[in-house]
Amino acid sequence: MPTAVQSMSEIRVLDDSTINKIAAGEVVSRPASAVKELVENAIDAGASQITVEIRDGGTSYIRVSDNGRGIGRGQTELAFTRHATSKITTSEDIDEVMSLGFRGEALASLAAVALVEMTTKTDADTTASVLRVEGGVVVKRSETGGTTGTSIEVRNLFYNTPARRKFMKSVRGESGAVSDAVSYAALSRPDIAFRYVNNGAEVFRTSGNGGTRAAVLQIYGIEYAKNMMDIEFRGNGIRVEGLLGKPDIARGNRLYEIFFINGRYVRSPALSRAAESAYRALMSGRFPFFVMHIGLDPGSIDVNVHPTKLEVRFSDETAVFRAVFGAVEEALAGENLIPDIGFVRRPSFAEVTQTAISSYTPVTLDEAPDEVVQYGRRAAREYSFDEASFAQEPYQAEQEQAAQQVQGRLPFSRGYTVVGQVFATYWIIEHMGTMYMMDQHAAHEKVMYEEILSSLARGEAASQMLLEPVTFCLTESEDAVLARNLEAFERMGFCLRRTEARRYEVSCIPNVMDAAPDASFFMEAIGAIEDSGVVPETSSARMRQLVLRSCKAAVKGNDWQSEQECRRLLAKLDTLENPFTCPHGRPTIIEISRGEIERKFKRI
Secondary structure, eight states: OOOHHHHOOOOOOOOHHHHHHHHHHHHOSSHHHHHHHHHHHHHHTTOSEEEEEEEGGGTSEEEEEEOSOOOOGGGHHHHTSTTOOSSOSSGGGGGGOOSSOOSSOHHHHHHHHSEEEEEEEOTTOSSEEEEEEETTEEEEEEEEOOOSEEEEEEESTTTTOHHHHTTOOOHHHHHHHHHHHHHHHHHHOTTSEEEEEETTEEEEEOOOSSOHHHHHHHHHOHHHHTTEEEEEEEETTEEEEEEEEOGGGOBSSSTTEEEEETTEEEOOHHHHHHHHHHHTTTOSSOBOOEEEEEEOOGGGEEOOSSTTOOOOEETTHHHHHHHHHHHHHHHHHTSOOOOOOOOOOOOOHHHHHHHOSSOOOOOOTTTOOOEEOOSSSSOGGGOEEOGGGGGSOOOHHHHHHHHHHSTTOOSOSSSOEEEEEETTTEEEEEETTEEEEEEHHHHHHHHHHHHHHHHHHHTOOOEEEEEEEEEEEOOHHHHHHHHHHHHHHHHHTOEEEEEETTEEEEEEEETTOSSOOOHHHHHHHHHHHHHTTOOTTOHHHHHHHHHHHHGGGSOOTTOOOOHHHHHHHHHHHTTSSSTTBOTTSOBSEEEEEHHHHHHHTTOO
């Protein structure tokens, strides 16, 4: 066994190449971060036009070109030196910095892990300077013709750090992340004309006319632009303005809660909580889509928290929280948020059966015919019921014997009395001196969850065709997530078809869904999968996310139901191995004994 002295290594100073590669990992972790750094440099250079081009998700090729001020001929090599910057001079300047970049690390970090070529020209130069750097070493200096501005090409990112390449996502995944980075930059400066090209195809182009709504339209499409409202607030030295999305375009994660502070894209849990608190009454389990510009005294924030500059600290976080909350709350209060859904006719039994693409027998909770249960604790041969028997009071011995046969069964299955529904959400049931309360949404979620899992296990996920297809539009990053998980949707029983770039049409849904989900369901489901951080190989985890989202199509709270629907739901719930909690762990039924009630009334 080695001694402590023997196990210690000799301390040495790392060489510059190793230092630069380590530092590059903090600034450039993937193609999207490389694009972000280059675009921010272009903005700081005063560009009015910026073009971003990538190939293969940015792993093989990135090019960012602008018409900014350019870099003087004598300073091109200095620009690739670590901590060389034109943005600040002393540490005190950081407290008042308004530029996006100031650390002087971006070009040096890129050059350490890629093949980089820069072509740049200022108004004062007659020709453009060309500098090629490979792995941190200058390999070419030359001159060429050109216009004022800078163009930087990055090839074979992480070619000399192969371990880093292993942690990158698929090409579509990396493309989506680059798309988000360029989108955020375009939204931060709608006065700059942006053009984004992926594998030779133009993804979007903004006009640079200065309007945030126009930028949203050009990046995300008409569905988003028309469902956003203006927000504006000024007070206590804080300015909040931008666009708030209506609940119709809510997402399944926080990726589209877009904050800019003094023009810088940031992520802030405190700001997210403030905005979400104002939205709380309008949505549950979903996250708003918004673009919010916040202006502050630069001395009141710390932007030097992390090399990526995505995090900030506030000297008075409470004041900023209140400003954001108040601005969002005021904007929402002054807007008509009632969706215009038109009149939708529910298809008849004959219409549905004629258009079904598989064996489909629609059973509404109103009809409740004889049914063979094919999910849950018992197989079809073990359990069936007919509605008429609900009206009959079975013998107590039979009831007790049935309860003993299956462990975990509800304490009642027949012979109970449905007292009624309260708050359009909870059912009160009386049985053998005990009162039970059932949450109709939690119970229906549980039943749907078991039905879906059972059909997946049997490989028999049947579909029903929709009379009117559901259409929805995604962002490029969401499109990449759907492409990776399309098989999971199809296994569930969804039929999705891509009609054009980032637009989909849904013609079929799983049989277990009582009604067609709207576009927000698919955006939320995709967002939940994307936000879960699930790697592509773990298909079971992806399926769980999708199944849980599908269960949200269950009957909701505040929906009045008939007594037959309540009995039907109880009968289905009674077939499950664990009928007492929903898929999220909330109780489906609670028990209140007569003694507890009498104690509340001081009778005992």
